[in-house]
Amino acid sequence: MPASIAVLDVIKRFQMRGSEVLALDQVRLKLDAGRFGAIIGPSGCGKSTLLRMVADLFEPTDGRIDIGGAPPSRLRREHAIGFVFQSPTLLPWRTVIDNVRLPLRIAGISESNAPRKPTDLIDLVGLKGFEQALPGQLSGGMQQRAAIARALVMNPQVLLLDEPFGALDEITRQRLNTELLRIWAESGTTALLVTHSIAEAVFMADRVFVMSPRPGRIETTIEVDLPRPRTLGMMSTPSFHAIEGAVRGALFAHEAPEAPEAGAAAGAKLQ
Amino acid sequence: MRRLPVFWLPLVTAVLLLVVAEIAQRSGLFPITVAAPSQVWQVLVGNPRLFGETVVPTLQAALIGYLCAAAAALAAASVASLIAPAWTPIYRFGVALSSIPLTATTPLLVVWIGNGLSTRVLIAALASYFPILVGAMQGFRAFESTSAELFHVLSASPLQRLRLLVIPASLPLLFAGLKIAAPSAILGTILAEWAGAERGLGVLMIYALGAFDVPKVWFAVTASCLLAAAVYALAAAIEMRVVRWQAATVLED
Structure with a gap:
């Protein structure tokens, strides 16, 4: 909502x-x-x-x-609340998919109960195929796409x-x-x-x-x-x-x- | 490609130096106070029990001291990062500890505590504490400020923040400290053995110097170098397993 x-x-x-x-x-x-x-x-x-x-x-x-x-x-x-910072602010030790999952992890929600599926969001922001990449392997634009997917995973108001x-x-x-x-x-x-x-x-x-x-x-x-x-x-x-x-x-x-x-x-x- | 050099570079360098030293000694370029590597090797081959009487006790004391220092430094750094006013005193106490001239105080400690394992462990720990402390303290504040904001917006608990942000972000600096401290633990142990012990590389050094047994002195020197390199390599190997993201290469731009 x-x-x-x-x-x-x-x-x-x-x-x-x-x-x-x-x-x-x-x-x-x-x-x-x-x-x-x-x-x-x-x-x-x-x-x-x-x-x-x-x-x-x-x-x-x-x-x-x-x-x-x-x-x-x-x-x-x-x-x-979904927040996207000026810098992507991804955790460099977590893969793209694990960064997108971070809000779920913190909220204590399992992936099957996720308001939005992390894999669907990665698809939506155009990062399909990069799920297992580390942020340091991505360009600035791609990192920011991952940050947007992360901001949407809880389906924020x-x-x-x-x-x-x-x-x-x-x-x-x-x-x-x-x-x-x-x-x-x-x-x-x-x-x-x-x-x-x-x-x-x-x-x-x-x-x-x-x-x-x-x-x-x-x-x-x-x-x-x-x-x-x-x-x-x-x-x-x-x-x-x-x-x-x-x-x-x-x-x-x-x-x-x-x-x-x-x-x-x-x-x-x-x- | 990145794995091999980190592991093998110290060893390859050591082997190269040994070959050069052997050639230099045999061709008479070195004075008699320098032993040829083959003579040094003979010391060990001629008396295999020497390994257990020197290398093992030194390594044992150094490793225990190193682990104690790591535990103490991590605990102190955790307190410093949780309680802001404790930061400066803990840092200054670390500086004070590290500026103690161990060459002067170690004999006093041996007289005070005795020449048992605990003294050697204490000196090894004192010698390696400060680099680990600096690595841990700087590491615990190494996360980006926007990451802290992110964790706030995500409503993370303090424990989640610690586990998912503060600790992982600290690892590169923490391991830098652990690697710097590793050889110090060996040297600290040898110093303690100099001041009084029954077995160990430091004891062998004293004995061999007194007897002007040049190959034995160099055996002790070589063994302590290799031990220091081995402890360093151990820390580096653990780092490579734990801190993987540093090796990242850009896939696409």
Whole structure:
């Protein structure tokens, strides 16, 4: 059962060398069950922190997070959260299939009672034939596929993705994004993706949450009404460009418009 | 391809050195204080009981001391990784232990505890404790920080985290420490035998040096080198069975 995600007025402060830093300020976000959401923002805006709070890795300083009516801690204890990190985070001593089985092992569920069969998932992510390979024998893209299979093996109510393909080249990334959409559609789960690519956010999501830099806030929420299944061809349509433009506009809303003689201005800004 | 060199390289090197030494001695390149390998071999062949009187007792004390050191270091490292404030004191105590000049303290210990097996075991353990401790302590924090996050999201118990993450991730560094410590255990035992024992390679060394029996001295030297290499090879062999993922080669990119 996919669950809705609601982030309600969440504030996060960190203690850093004695002083207090406000990382997230009054963040509000709503994503219906079974939908795909993308959080986009500049580096250091706290988007990964926000995703980690949804996964119960941190607790908000103030405010509340609600997943299908329950706090994240309960979902985590019920093994109902799937998380894909930026690095594959596979255990190098376990084979691909044993890495995919790890959540079952920890939850104490036998393979025959698994919510999803590890072998089926390996098939789904395109790693058939590599079940017995060690992670060190796979390319970065293949390792991340295994990590996605691992995140889905408990049939999670929410799938959280922290820039899952951020370390990969553009071509591999584009291909894996298309595949991720197929896998997500098949799984029927609610997905929340953190990214810093405008095109990726628009291509993947039903709803894009645009964050402002420090302290992080949800600046705007933009609905993406492109039909599904999404295809790479859509990325060159006017409607895609229009939504991209809207996201870009929201991201740079607070910056001074650049002068026509951009060279000098950009140079000055870089310092 | 990877198995053979790790096992045989120390042996092949030793054999090559022996051949070179034999040739050098016979052609008069070495002074009389260096014995030819064939003379050294004659020492053992002429008196086979020597093996049981020297090599066996030394190996016995060294192995027991080594295992005691490994057990103590693992226990200390476990405490250090479970109780954060204990980390620094345990490390510093290890540094202090390893900086004791055993050449000076060993004779005192022999007078204090006696020249029995327990003294030799204690010295062997003292000599090999620190490398194992460092390997274990660094090993227990060698897992990736995102792996720790993964185990949290998966709601793993502390015991599952230990068994499925912390211990496997520690093995490469732990074995590095075990391999470094292996020859130290042999040398520690010989040192203890120097200070007073009835049998062992250290005793043979003292006796042979006193009698200026050059081949016997070199027999003792060679035997202790081979023993150290053997204990190292044992640790390396166990490592290769346990730490298999390090040998991985990329199948496809």
